Amino acid sequence: MTADTQDLVHYDAVVIGAGFAGIYMLYKLRRLGLSAKVYETGDDVGGTWYWNRYPGARCDVESLEYCYSFDPELAQEWEWTERYPAQPEILRYAQHVAERYDLYQDIQFNTKVTRAAFDDRTGRWLVSSAAAIDHIDHNHAPAGATTDLVAADYLICAVGCLSSSNVPDISGIDTFAGEVCHTGRYPKEGIDFAGKRVGVIGTGSSGIQAIPVIAETAEHLTVFQRTPQYAIPARNHPLDPKEQAQVKAEYRRLREKNKAQQGALGARFDWNEGSVLDVEATEAFKEFDARWEIGGFAFLGAYGDIARNPEANHVAADFVKAKIRETVTDPEVAERLIPTTYIGCKRLVLDTDYFATYNRDNVALVDISENTIAEITSRGLCTADGTEHDLDVIVFATGYDAMTGSLLRIDVCGRGGLSLAEQWHAGPRTYLGLSVPGFPNMFTITGPGSPSVLANMIVCIEQHVDWIGDCISYMRAKGHRHIEASEEAAEAWVDHVNLVASYTLYPTCNSWYLGANIPGKTRVFMPLPGFPPYAEKCDQVAAAGYEGFQLISS
Numbered sequence: 001m002t003a004d005t006q007d008l009v010h011y012d013a014v015v016i017g018a019g020f021a022g023i024y025m026l027y028k029l030r031r032l033g034l035s036a037k038v039y040e041t042g043d044d045v046g047g048t049w050y051w052n053r054y055p056g057a058r059c060d061v062e063s064l065e066y067c068y069s070f071d072p073e074l075a076q077e078w079e080w081t082e083r084y085p086a087q088p089e090i091l092r093y094a095q096h097v098a099e100r101y102d103l104y105q106d107i108q109f110n111t112k113v114t115r116a117a118f119d120d121r122t123g124r125w126l127v128s129s130a131a132a133i134d135h136i137d138h139n140h141a142p143a144g145a146t147t148d149l150v151a152a153d154y155l156i157c158a159v160g161c162l163s164s165s166n167v168p169d170i171s172g173i174d175t176f177a178g179e180v181c182h183t184g185r186y187p188k189e190g191i192d193f194a195g196k197r198v199g200v201i202g203t204g205s206s207g208i209q210a211i212p213v214i215a216e217t218a219e220h221l222t223v224f225q226r227t228p229q230y231a232i233p234a235r236n237h238p239l240d241p242k243e244q245a246q247v248k249a250e251y252r253r254l255r256e257k258n259k260a261q262q263g264a265l266g267a268r269f270d271w272n273e274g275s276v277l278d279v280e281a282t283e284a285f286k287e288f289d290a291r292w293e294i295g296g297f298a299f300l301g302a303y304g305d306i307a308r309n310p311e312a313n314h315v316a317a318d319f320v321k322a323k324i325r326e327t328v329t330d331p332e333v334a335e336r337l338i339p340t341t342y343i344g345c346k347r348l349v350l351d352t353d354y355f356a357t358y359n360r361d362n363v364a365l366v367d368i369s370e371n372t373i374a375e376i377t378s379r380g381l382c383t384a385d386g387t388e389h390d391l392d393v394i395v396f397a398t399g400y401d402a403m404t405g406s407l408l409r410i411d412v413c414g415r416g417g418l419s420l421a422e423q424w425h426a427g428p429r430t431y432l433g434l435s436v437p438g439f440p441n442m443f444t445i446t447g448p449g450s451p452s453v454l455a456n457m458i459v460c461i462e463q464h465v466d467w468i469g470d471c472i473s474y475m476r477a478k479g480h481r482h483i484e485a486s487e488e489a490a491e492a493w494v495d496h497v498n499l500v501a502s503y504t505l506y507p508t509c510n511s512w513y514l515g516a517n518i519p520g521k522t523r524v525f526m527p528l529p530g531f532p533p534y535a536e537k538c539d540q541v542a543a544a545g546y547e548g549f550q551l552i553s554s
């Protein structure tokens, strides 16, 4: 970057992304009296909940827990309508927050940050952005030329863990005559599936939510499944105002209790510590049945060792397999839907009528685990055995280049021109998931190495934003100009994350937690299991004068 940086507009902080992390960060920076600018690719706030407009899109964390807690008045005034919030309601909530705290004025929409480089000469970040160009695969950089270049003391990346959509590189994709979309980049105007032959590729959380809804209107739906998934009924329902009032009467206590849970959620359910192996199978099945009726992640709380012990995991998995066989009337289809991995090793999916959907006459299941998709033609999709599936619409529910994709698609360069891609060539290396060695004054909200996607994202976001805010206040009070994680601290932190993960069954399957869904991506377990010890560690680091960081005053 050769611009004369003296002439540039300068902000105390630039924030990338106006999802839940970005808008709370902006609120926090304002409260600290700092000037800030937020850049956002979409044309409104909401982040992942702006883009994920696919049919059936709904959060798998309960509404009363999937919201901010920083302002008790906000928490009391917003009324949720359902147990699990649907995408439009979450988007309205994000818009409400942005309006309530007058945040819109500092957010520049339809703008994509293309490059952020630390200028060794001035000690500031130089941030380039361009007009965003909508495209199904937003991993690709936009074609627009740089339109804006600003300088900032702090660069705060609030880019989201699941925002860089993964569209597989299938030959012929551009020749398809029908409509193509990705669930994470779903068209605002929606898609009318009536009278159409639809193909859905992918059976993760997004596919499993979309499939039953699409099946209701499509003439025919073909599901292309590479790996079967465990799904537990969500048991969504309208929220009883009395129940909501009761929860809100003790809201602060509930939110605090949640923070003491491993996943920072579900404090209203019992999370048993006992082993499923200490009880008779009939008793265990009775407990699982009760939790199956409650719905949601309460299922995983039945016993403490499901996520850790293979034998214990089998008992829980067998229960769900029995439910699939009970629900799906065609035994051959049921067997194709039975997962072979550990339950919970890929993110457990909450569903509404997913397995029952395969009993419909207009739904077919195609196993592409071995008979892979060979090509897409103008008429549809062709599998390796030569079978042609004629389609009018193809929905990619193929997930994300998770946790690192959104950051790496920006050209981020730290001290001495070190690129983030180089720094992370062997997998993401952060200290606390908040900071990267070589990248002074850059913070990553819910970055790799923090609990993030293994916990309630909103709780994780608030904890990170509060920590970053406190850190900046500390630096200003002490006259420190730069903060940077040390190489040793990041090294030790990566080892710690891997060690904690190795006590669980998470690393045993090809999940996006490991980057295994993206061809060529280095396989490293990225999120850290366990919110409470993590938050405690962050507090300890701060209390010890930001141990593991170098603080520089000039």
Ligand code: NAP
Residues within 6 Å of the ligand: 058, 059, 060, 061, 162, 168, 169, 183, 201, 202, 203, 204, 205, 206, 207, 209, 225, 226, 227, 347, 368, 397, 398, 399, 400, 453, 510, 512, 517
């Ligand atoms: P995902 O869990 O990564 O699932 C992607 C699906 O596409 C998998 O079935 C995957 O198969 C398949 N796939 C990927 N590449 C493929 C290829 N080249 N050919 C064929 N199939 C391919 O993605 P997601 O469903 O979008 O969910 C991602 C995460 O977002 C979730 O785990 C969850 O954390 C979050 N999410 C949450 C909600 C909610 O709150 N309810 C809703 C949606 C998403 P393999 O399994 O074989 O890789």
